[in-house]
Amino acid sequence: MVTNNLDLIEDIQKIQRQRSCELGCTGLDHRLYALSQLKRLLEEHESEWLLALKKDLGKPAVEAYASELGVLLNEIEYAEKNLADWLKPLSQGRFLLSGKDKVVTSYYPYGSVLVLAPWNYPLQLALMPVIGALAGGNGVVLKPSEFAPATSKLLSKLVPVYFPKKVLYVVEGDSKVAESLTRLQWDFIFFTGSPETGTKVYEAAASHLTPVLLELGGKNPCILDESGVNDAAVKKIAWGKFLNAGQSCIAPDTIYVPREQLGSFLEKMKSQIQAFYGVDPQLSPDYGRIIHAEQFHKVLRYLDDGKIYYGGEYSEENRYIAPTLLVDVKPGSEVTKDEIFGPILPVIPYDSLDDLKAELNRLPIPLCIYVFSSKKETIEELQKGLESGSFSINEVIMHAVNPFVAFGGKGKSGLGRYHGEASFQAFTYPRAVYSKKAPLGLSKQFPPYSKSALQALRKLRKKIF
Template sequence: MDDREFSELRELLEKQQTYRLRRSVPSVKERKQTLLQLKRMLVDHEKAWVEAIVSDMRRPTFEAFSFEVALLLNEIEYVCKSLASWTKPERSRQFKFGYIEMIRTKRSPYGTVLIISPWNYPLQLALMPAISAIAAGNRCVIKPSEYAPATSKLLRELVSLTFPPEILTVVTGDRDTAKQLTALPFDMIFFTGSQETGKAVSQQAAKQLTPVLLELGGKNPCIMDETGFSPEAVREIVWGKFLNAGQTCIAPDTLFVHESVYESTLSEISAALSEFYGEMPKESKDYARICHAGHFQKLLRLLAQGKARIGGAYDADDLYIAPTVLTDIQSGSPLLEEEIFGPVLPVIAYRDLESLLDQGTIQRDALVAYLFSKNKQHIRLVGSYMRSTTLSVNQVIHHGANPRVAFGGVGRSGHGAYHGKAGFLAFGYEKTDYRAYRFLHVSDKYSPYTDQDMRIVRRFRKWLL
């Protein structure tokens, strides 16, 4: 971004903020209209969206529609249906000694929100937070990923045709553009991406005391105990892991399997992969590719950290890595420390669940924890051990598509949550209208204080304060 473009962006931000100051907070009707415009933009250009996503990610059309366009349409419809009840003010009245206290609270938008989105779901992760921000009454500037150029270009073109820049605008560019954007005085920043970049965004925002919501992913553990094994359970895990070639922030990162079902699980994984992608996954139209060369090289380094029990093939020219299962992982391996974010599944046997948790191998503040079990005690144990915001039992991925489930991290996986009502709450703050109607003058609260004043306060404190 050159100086001219940066100056134009600063002017746009000032225009958005001035626009809000000169107008009242958008009504529920206006917010719904904006969201329905967004829905129409998705529906009218569905084919173009899918083609752009497939071009960027080389994903199957089914995944491009289902996990990008369809998810956004469902979210918009749910938010529009619920928005009136969410925005309804809460009122209370209290009788005090000498006056009546009236309190009215409602959510107020921050103002103008900067959304920095990643490449792995380039449309969904750009617009999903925008839906929450608009529902809360904000204006938005979206910075999509430069690693998804086709989707980013289409997003910029169609948003500019659909919305005035005072409401919603898209700015394209690279890392330097993102750095320049975070230096501007936005009222809130929403970032989805790596932990390293998330720290940099937080540090920059802290200079201006700008609130930040971070979605950073993490090493999502998937545990299968002796009661949770079944061919259907394994198919579920394989589907969730290798969806989008593993480039999903809530994909199972590492599979921990009870030793009594370890070999059976490996056998079923092999069968499921053959069923899903055939004997030659590279030729399958349903198997995606790695998004860019830098990430491909990182995954190659992780591939060398274990024994390829299944898969292991790759093609740098095609950015292809076969669905791979690694075993014989050495203690201290980067596979146990770094988020994989690719089609590489370490499978580790364990003997006792409590001992497994005590080892500290599992990242407690992952974005989500998966457990396949029928044992209620094990479910309680894992639930109490994990600090992640979600424990998903006998299912993977689906919670992230449900607008009734808050989506967010804690600790190393981020902080704050969105989707549905959680998003509406995250992009605003509680504003209070406090009023007192006095009918009796009480002078005992004023100094100088007496012993009698103290006795009155002790006796009538609930009505005085």
């Protein structure tokens, strides 16, 4: 439902807050039921979701299921299995001179949560935070991306069938709708998107002192040493880069390879692209498309920032850009500074790890660093010498679908963590209940203080408080 009726949204906020207040730190059955409904929403309409993702991004069914539906179903089932343990209160106590105290810490929902979703994985990145929010006992207002209209429309159509407004509500609309939503007073805001828009969301939330979780992006470097240039590594990198036509915030953004290995890497990558998608990827049923015309032209401009080693073909009509290897990249050009978010892969040679570390440390902190090497010393040097939201060794992408991994960035690549238990913790706050049995009491605790009170306090502070 396309709307800018903020009165309606504020009414929904009220009923969501009321429900969350009633659940408090309990209501396991209500939470599990909400998760089961979300699972039904996905499983009972699988073919419709796959069709919508095909319309929006040209995603092949296998890729769409693996990166969208399958990931969500695994996350739901993981939350269902562990939610009872996550909800258990933590009880701690101490024996003091004045008696025994006790602290019981339980996790409470924030209330009404706003989720602003992106277009690149329009189903997964819309519902992944919803899983954590529902497990935490919150109500959710979800704003899907208008740039993935088929998926957004299907969410708007199906969610009311499975959920009342007090649990989950979908608002469709453009960026103006999103801006109007962020001006309201929420209990928590979750945003996935660009650092520029994330900054605006953060500023809007700050006016109400609303907590936020920001999943942004960045230029994820993929670093190979001489031992990392091999067929297995190239196959993984090619898959991770050209998945979803390169429109992934965790895609390997730029390859750094030893100068003497540059030619070997390029030939291996060229052969791998052909093995995946044939000599003309435009004809491949397994290769996606750019989301919309504006993104198409933005990505296309990066071709001018270097020399095309392989690929470079495009079709504006079909929003198609071929998997492209870019070499002789111009220092300081846009492709070296922007998150590419498309199927263009700059390959840059380096002469020493020290020089490379110095260069990368001048850039904003990325969401992930990928390292391909069989040398323990190389891996340790890069892990200690570079900052990132996560660090992946001889793999790409897979850390982001593991519910044990608390996923998120640092600095311009994000604020906060989610997935698995981290999602439950992100969408709840710990509330401590303190009690004390003090049959004796301490006479020196209260005014007027005796001359010996300070001396006694210094000696006995660990047994007093």
